[in-house]
Amino acid sequence: MKLTRFLSNLLSPPHCVFCGEPIDFRMPENVCAACERQLPYNNAKRCEICGCGLDIAYGKLCCRSCKNERPYFLKSISRYIYKDKVADSIRHMKFGSEQIWIAKTLGLLLAQTLREEYGDIEFHAVTYVPISKARIRERGFNQSQVLAQAICKQLGYKKPVALLEKPKDIPRQSSLKLRERKTNVIGAFSPANAHLAVDKTILLIDDVQTTGATLNECAKVLRKAGAAAVYCAVVASVQI
Numbered sequence: 001m002k003l004t005r006f007l008s009n010l011l012s013p014p015h016c017v018f019c020g021e022p023i024d025f026r027m028p029e030n031v032c033a034a035c036e037r038q039l040p041y042n043n044a045k046r047c048e049i050c051g052c053g054l055d056i057a058y059g060k061l062c063c064r065s066c067k068n069e070r071p072y073f074l075k076s077i078s079r080y081i082y083k084d085k086v087a088d089s090i091r092h093m094k095f096g097s098e099q100i101w102i103a104k105t106l107g108l109l110l111a112q113t114l115r116e117e118y119g120d121i122e123f124h125a126v127t128y129v130p131i132s133k134a135r136i137r138e139r140g141f142n143q144s145q146v147l148a149q150a151i152c153k154q155l156g157y158k159k160p161v162a163l164l165e166k167p168k169d170i171p172r173q174s175s176l177k178l179r180e181r182k183t184n185v186i187g188a189f190s191p192a193n194a195h196l197a198v199d200k201t202i203l204l205i206d207d208v209q210t211t212g213a214t215l216n217e218c219a220k221v222l223r224k225a226g227a228a229a230v231y232c233a234v235v236a237s238v239q240i
Helices: 002-011 033-038 064-068 084-093 097-118 133-139 143-155 178-184 213-224
Strands: 075-081 125-128 201-209 229-237
Touching: 033 084, 075 097, 084 097, 084 201, 084 229, 097 143, 097 201, 097 229, 125 143, 143 201, 178 213, 201 213, 213 229
Parallel strands: 075 229, 125 201, 201 229
Antiparallel strands: none
């Protein structure tokens, strides 16, 4: 197996997931040394609930939004800030099934943050934000599902479970103003295999968090289906 991988990498060397440059296949992740030094990690003071930027003068735990209206999930974390090469990589990930390797690599990287942030939590199931059938046909895969698969493999969980579905397409969140995003996703998701969520602690995976509206709506459906708790993890969060 190692020989096969060696020959494969020799003929087609791996590339950095952020800049596309060839890298040494012996490196543990597909990230070159130059990008590793420059990546916008989400290390700033953040809300301990939704992960958004925290006004330190306001409170030490949560942002104004979470204090006024607690989300249905207990916590959301991200590895990176959505900008620069991270944003480029995530956008490229959605350009067709030939880019599925990007989702797999980003999933492995997010798994490292999950170990650090959620290492003491026992998740009974890992799931992901669904996309509509129309979007699946357009893209060829659900990037959040691929992220979840890579995370499960890396952390030793069973395969991700489809606990949610998206019966119809809605306007893209990225095309809407911030205040419109919350109402856009209301009713967009339905439970699937709902019995598997009952009394379970669920890990919900997505690629990008902007306002948290999508994650919150998914968590709402899961909680109403009987989930005991929902935690979220995304590759990158947008600075608002």
